[in-house]
Amino acid sequence: GASAGGEKIKVGIKFDQPGLGLKQGDKYTGLDVDVATYIAGKLGKTPAQIEWVQTQSAQREDMISSGQVKFIVATYSITDARKAKVSFAGPYLIAGQDLLVRADDTSITGPETLAGKKLCSVAGSTSAQKIKDKYPAVDLQNMSTYSECVAALVSKGVDALTTDDSILSGYASQDQYKGKVKVVGKPFTQERYGVGLKKGDTAFCTQVTDALKAMVSDGSWQKAVDANLGPAGYKPQTGNPPAPDACA
Ligand code: GLU
16 A cells, blocks of 8 residues: 555656756755755655756756656756746755856857857757857857767867756866866856746645755755766855755
């Protein structure tokens, strides 16, 4: 028979972002995985009761509103446009959009130096939207995932990749890419990562917000940041840890 709390909970993460959400065989690691596991724990779920679901950038709002996942922790920036479709608890990290280029490239130093260059990003991301809005002269090529972009960068199919510095530093420190790529290191946006959940579910949003607050105050947040982002040398910018308070 069913035991109390024995049901699995479906949680959306990225599967291909080292340090944040990474699937290797049946192992899941990263800050987003740790944040999600902490939240699930406060909801009475053991790690074994979490079913990890891949939520690519362009799919997130739909996967929440259709109920395919209960919540999403996937480098998911809180924005007004998204708030029209989903609600967010958070923020739990503040990152910034940056550029990843080949290690020997000295010509690309910021988004204003990208005119005529091939820039890879991901459909449905704030990263791609920012380029479309502010740098229309750039040859933007959208893929489904950032890992596809890094592969294209190394094989010279594109000249740069843009998304959050937190994500880019993870790729730059991977064995297969070490010495081949570098983060430009001049973030040009603020990305406030939130936990996405069903629009208007204020009771659940409050539960998640309380879990995030507890994660910061009991030291688990700092531990998770150090363990997951530390190896890539990523240090969260000023303003971290944020006070998770938004439930909108
Ligand atoms: N944080 C940005 C966003 O939510 C870029 C990273 C991503 O696509 O997951 O769109």
